[in-house]
Amino acid sequence: MHKNKENGLDMDILPALVGYHLRMAQLCAYRDFNARIGRATRTTPAQLAMLLLVEVNPGISQTNLGKAMSMDRASTMAVIDKLEKRNWLSRNKSLVDRRKHALQVLPQGRAILRKLRPGMLRHEASITARLDEREKQLLIDLLKRIQT
Amino acid sequence: MHKNKENGLDMDILPALVGYHLRMAQLCAYRDFNARIGRATRTTPAQLAMLLLVEVNPGISQTNLGKAMSMDRASTMAVIDKLEKRNWLSRNKSLVDRRKHALQVLPQGRAILRKLRPGMLRHEASITARLDEREKQLLIDLLKRIQT
């Protein structure tokens, strides 16, 4: 028996599984992001993270960007398409390897990043409100070791 | 500058965000689940978790089940539909409140749970392979405090 205090249910082995708590925490973070930033700006965490990465790595290729986000090429495509359609970034043929696209943030994308950065930090502060600085760093270190 | 060792990219503020690492870890866990269990059995973590919860809480309603999984009613519906179609569980009108469905695991569902439980534990062991028991418990405790 593993009764949950709040709902009185038997949660079986779920409370002992990192996978379950990962899912719960991620759902929670996603909802907070949506409420603070996503719904108003029609953006997702992945879109914003990618835009951020293109800004600080101008000329990056889609494949490399996808690798940094642990996404395959087709999924990366879908995200980049959305950002391109909103004129937040541009695809430019690479001069050195014409298979590649060199991604560049456009002025509108730069403005969005400037505008949303404070919200991103408030979001981060919100989901980690119950952790002190040491615990937050500890959590990050432990999460980085979830790998196969 | 926050250069990533593996890919040489500047990751900007992402490495400092719990939200980013949550996403990375969850992606990793999801892929491991898929490789071990999901693809072969055409199940998802949420489906299996719900089936588990119905088994140990026979007669539970969809709304309560959804709450335990932090999902709304419509999303819960979609998952239950799939489990019902495969004859893994049944919906039965509640005798005490006829608005509710009392969910019950069927023999085939019970067999699936028996069959997949070892795989679930191997999956859990795999994603936490780089954590000792103390660190794993610590990670769970920290994840439970990601809330808004």
Next chain:
DNA sequence: TATTGTTATACTCTATAACTATA
């Protein structure tokens, strides 16, 4: 031959709103 970007396709999850039957 291998890689990059692309297209097509499919499935799942999530969310919202509105409907019904019951309480």
Next chain:
DNA sequence: TATAGTTATAGAGTATAACAATA
């Protein structure tokens, strides 16, 4: 009035497979 389940709809993420252009 409120709740439980349902339906319809939409958007996003993920994955696979195959194709063209280029290396």
